[in-house]
Amino acid sequence: MFSFLPGPVLFALSLSLLIINTVLWSGLISLGGIVKLLLPIKPLQLGITALMNRCMWAWASCNGGILFLIAKIEWDVQGLDELDKHGWYLLVSNHLSGFDIAAQTYLLRNHIPMLKFFLKKELLYVPLMGLGCWALDMPFMNRTSPAKLKKNPKLRGKDLATTRRACEKFKHMPTSIINYVEGSRFTEDKRRRQNSPYRYLLRPKAGGIAFTLAAMGEQFTKVLDITLVYPDAPKDILFGVMSGKVNKIVVRIQALPVPRVDDKRYFSDPEYRVDFQRWLNQLWADKDRLIHQILQQHTASVSATEPEKQPAKAPKE
Numbered sequence: 223m224f225s226f227l228p229g230p231v232l233f234a235l236s237l238s239l240l241i242i243n244t245v246l247w248s249g250l251i252s253l254g255g256i257v258k259l260l261l262p263i264k265p266l267q268l269g270i271t272a273l274m275n276r277c278m279w280a281w282a283s284c285n286g287g288i289l290f291l292i293a294k295i296e297w298d299v300q301g302l303d304e305l306d307k308h309g310w311y312l313l314v315s316n317h318l319s320g321f322d323i324a325a326q327t328y329l330l331r332n333h334i335p336m337l338k339f340f341l342k343k344e345l346l347y348v349p350l351m352g353l354g355c356w357a358l359d360m361p362f363m364n365r366t367s368p369a370k371l372k373k374n375p376k377l378r379g380k381d382l383a384t385t386r387r388a389c390e391k392f393k394h395m396p397t398s399i400i401n402y403v404e405g406s407r408f409t410e411d412k413r414r415r416q417n418s419p420y421r422y423l424l425r426p427k428a429g430g431i432a433f434t435l436a437a438m439g440e441q442f443t444k445v446l447d448i449t450l451v452y453p454d455a456p457k458d459i460l461f462g463v464m465s466g467k468v469n470k471i472v473v474r475i476q477a478l479p480v481p482r483v484d485d486k487r488y489f490s491d492p493e494y495r496v497d498f499q500r501w502l503n504q505l506w507a508d509k510d511r512l513i514h515q516i517l518q519q520h521t522a523s524v525s526a527t528e529p530e531k532q533p534a535k536a537p538k539e
Contacts, residue, residue, distance in 0.1 A: 223291050229465035236292045236464040243288065247281035248354045250274075255357030268394055274357045275336045282327040282336075289328075293466040297329070301475025305333040308396050309443035312434060312480070313337070316423055316450055316509060317402040319459035326400070326448065329473060334446075335396040340434070359391050389438045397441075401431050403502065420510040422517075428499045436485035445481070449474040449509050453520035472516050478505075 224232065254274040258267050289295055305311075311334050315326065327337055336358070343362045346352040356362070392399075404424040406412060418425050435442075451472040456462040481501060487494040 225292060225294050225466050227466070229467060232292045232466040233461065233464045236288055239288045239291070240285070240464075243281060243284045245350075247277050247284070248350045251277050251354040251357050252350050255353040258357055271357070271359050271391075271395065274354075278327070278336045278358060279331050282324070282331045285324045286328040289463070293463065293468060295468060296470045298470060298472040299329065299475070300473070301477070302330075302333050304444075304477045305330075305446075305475070306443065307332070307334060309334065310392070310396055310441045311335070311398040311444055311446050312431070312442045313398060313400040313446045313448055314403050314431060314505070315400060315448040316513075317404050317407050318450060318452065319407060319463075321460045321463050322402075322450060325450065325471060325473075330398070334398045336398065338392075338397055338399045340399070340401070340430070359395075361389060386437045389441075392438065392441060398446075399434060401434060403427055403431055405430075420506060422513040423506055423510050426502050426506045428495070428502050431502065432483050432488055432495075432498055435481060435483040436488060439480055439483055442480045444477040444479070447476040447478055447505060447509070449476075449512050449516075451513055451516045453517055454524075470520070472520075474512060474516075 224235065227235070251274045254270050254277070258270050261267070313326075315322070323337075330337065338358070338360045339355075341355055341360055341362050346356060346362050403426040405427050406424060408422070408424055412424055413420070416425050449472075452459050452462075452468055452470070453472060454470055455468045459468070462468045481498070483498065484494070488498065
């Protein structure tokens with residue numbers, strides 16, 4: 223609607239609307255969190271959580287409305303037909319920008335339960351955000367550092383028990399948990415520093431996803447492998463979206479069987495861990511090829527729509 227406006231004006235408009243949208247819905251969700259704290263009755267808390275999930279759905283929907291106002295984005299999506307609103311899912315995705323979460327919550331909001339994230343325990347004390355995420359039943363983790371684990375391997379079991387306790391509430395309500403297994407947003411500089419074997423991805427980290435599967439793997443219906451591509455975006459994707467400079471978002475969703483992870487073997491048997499890492503590496507190699515294919519197809523389609531250059535006329539003698 224307003225895509226004709228200059229980029230800086232669109233950025234200021236979209237930023238203002240995004241702040242208003244986030245403050246409004248996070249405030250309502252935080253109020254729900256206060257009610258949950260004051261009335262610790264399990265059936266009532268579950269009902270409040272369901273209501274707060276609808277607030278998060280509204281936040282995601284309003285984000286889509288903001289996108290509609292500032293840009294003409296073509297969504298090229300495959301794989302939504304296989305999904306079930308009442309299922310339990312573990313999502314693994316590549317990570318490109320701060321816009322990824324908004325894009326994925328908007329796209330998936332009507333197809334799977336609202337997304338949950340594992341959060342650092344310190345975030346619990348952030349105003350609005352901490353209470354809001356707690357009200358949405360997002361698990362807060364106090365992960366033990368690698369140095370402490372090396373000194374005392376028994377602490378691994380403590381972390382796993384904490385994860386299981388945090389996920390107990392997911393047994394009562396369909397849930398989707400997302401894991402960005404690269405651990406960081408992709409940049410070419412990070413890829414080179416890692417000496418990543420992939421062209422468009424960082425090396426995947428198996429620990430987090432194995433931890434989640436060991437804690438609650440039996441609850442998941444499917445693993446959703448999500449591939450996200452912004453084929454025409456500038457280097458700063460978030461700024462590009464908010465400035466109306468992104469015209470296409472490509473998403474590919476593949477539903478996979480849930481791999482079973484034996485926590486005792488994973489944390490004690492190096493060969494078992496290597497096998498799981500091999501599964502994840504193969505998933506990432508396939509994703510890298512898919513991204514390359516998507517980018518090639520986009521380049522070919524852009525070239526096909528560009529007007530052919532007319533041959534230069536010979537100068538008059």
